[in-house]
Amino acid sequence: MTVLSPAPSGLQEGVLLHELNRRVSNGVAFAIDLVSAAAIRVEATEAKRALSDVVELLHGYADVHRALAMPAGDTLIHAATSIRKLGGGMRRAVLDRMNIQLAFATQSIALQPERCWHLALIVHELVMHAARHACFDARPGQIKIKLTRNGALVNCVILDNGSRPARDVSDRELRIARDIARALGGRIEQGFGTEFTSIVLSFPLTKRERDANWTIATRRIKAPRRTRAIAPNAAALVSRQTADALGGLLTLSHPTDAP
Numbered sequence: 001m002t003v004l005s006p007a008p009s010g011l012q013e014g015v016l017l018h019e020l021n022r023r024v025s026n027g028v029a030f031a032i033d034l035v036s037a038a039a040i041r042v043e044a045t046e047a048k049r050a051l052s053d054v055v056e057l058l059h060g061y062a063d064v065h066r067a068l069a070m071p072a073g074d075t076l077i078h079a080a081t082s083i084r085k086l087g088g089g090m091r092r093a094v095l096d097r098m099n100i101q102l103a104f105a106t107q108s109i110a111l112q113p114e115r116c117w118h119l120a121l122i123v124h125e126l127v128m129h130a131a132r133h134a135c136f137d138a139r140p141g142q143i144k145i146k147l148t149r150n151g152a153l154v155n156c157v158i159l160d161n162g163s164r165p166a167r168d169v170s171d172r173e174l175r176i177a178r179d180i181a182r183a184l185g186g187r188i189e190q191g192f193g194t195e196f197t198s199i200v201l202s203f204p205l206t207k208r209e210r211d212a213n214w215t216i217a218t219r220r221i222k223a224p225r226r227t228r229a230i231a232p233n234a235a236a237l238v239s240r241q242t243a244d245a246l247g248g249l250l251t252l253s254h255p256t257d258a259p
Contacts, residue, residue: 017070025069028062060093068120071113076212079116079154080106080147086120087145090127100131100141109149110212111205118180119156119201122188125177126158126199134162134197152210154186156201163195174199 032055039051067086071077087102095102111119123145130143139161146157174188181188186203205213 018072024065025062028058028065032058032062057093057097060089060091063089064093064124065089068117068124070117073113075113076110076209077113077116079109079111079119080104082116082120083123083145083147086124087127090124094128095131095143098131098141100134100143102127103142103144104146105144106147107149108216109147109154110216111154111209115184115206115209118184119154122177122180122201123156123158125174126188126201129174129177130158130160130162130197130199134160136162137195139195149205149213152205154203154205158199158201160197161195162197163193177201 035051035055035058039048039055042048042051064086067082067089083106084104087104091102127143127145131141134141134143141161143158143160146155146159148155148157174190178188181201181203184203186201189200189202191198191200
């Protein structure tokens with residue numbers, strides 16, 4: 001009798017994760033179909049509205065689940081695109097319902113698939129942590145995700161306009177995020193103020209990522225820009241707006257995307 005040797009543990013884990021993701025996705029889709037059918041059948045206006053709201057909520061969580069799925073293949077992924085898709089799902093599922101605005105300030109950064117997945121897992125946990133614990137003191141809630149690269153270092157900042165008192169238990173709740181950050185070779189640090197809280201994830205690029213991002217930045221610098229003629233009376237306004245925009249981009253809070 002032939003005895004089959006077990007597959008490598010890494011392969012098993014990957015297969016199991018993809019299978020788990022498929023089953024959860026199918027379960028959520030089935031739930032959406034059931035609730036949608038119930039919303040169609042029911043006649044009472046309030047019940048129909050409530051069921052439709054549940055359908056929208058489930059669609060939001062489905063978006064988040066898809067954004068957090070373990071990627072397949074080995075092709076580098078644009079982290080900014082991944083984070084924005086994840087943010088769209090979080091808005092639909094949670095943040096809009098909590099009246100919390102989510103904003104982005106992201107640079108184009110290419111990451112290896114598994115590392116981009118790790119980044120998305122951390123960002124999701126940090127944003128949800130801010131939404132759960134921020135004390136906005138009657139101010140409109142705001143959370144901002146800022147993703148930048150400074151040479152070979154990636155910085156991801158989750159900034160909200162909440163105050164400190166509700167953050168006393170945060171360190172214990174961020175343990176998993178810190179563990180994932182260590183897997184990236186990075187760390188997480190927190191900052192508190194009277195009307196803001198910031199959590200900063202920093203991690204280095206791998207050699208493959210450094211080479212790819214250097215190539216992307218070099219091509220962007222060398223690429224010719226298309227120009228179009230503008231009316232003489234608009235030239236001064238355009239020049240003034242360009243100067244203002246560059247002034248904002250070249251401040252220390254907005255590092256350039258140089259290799």
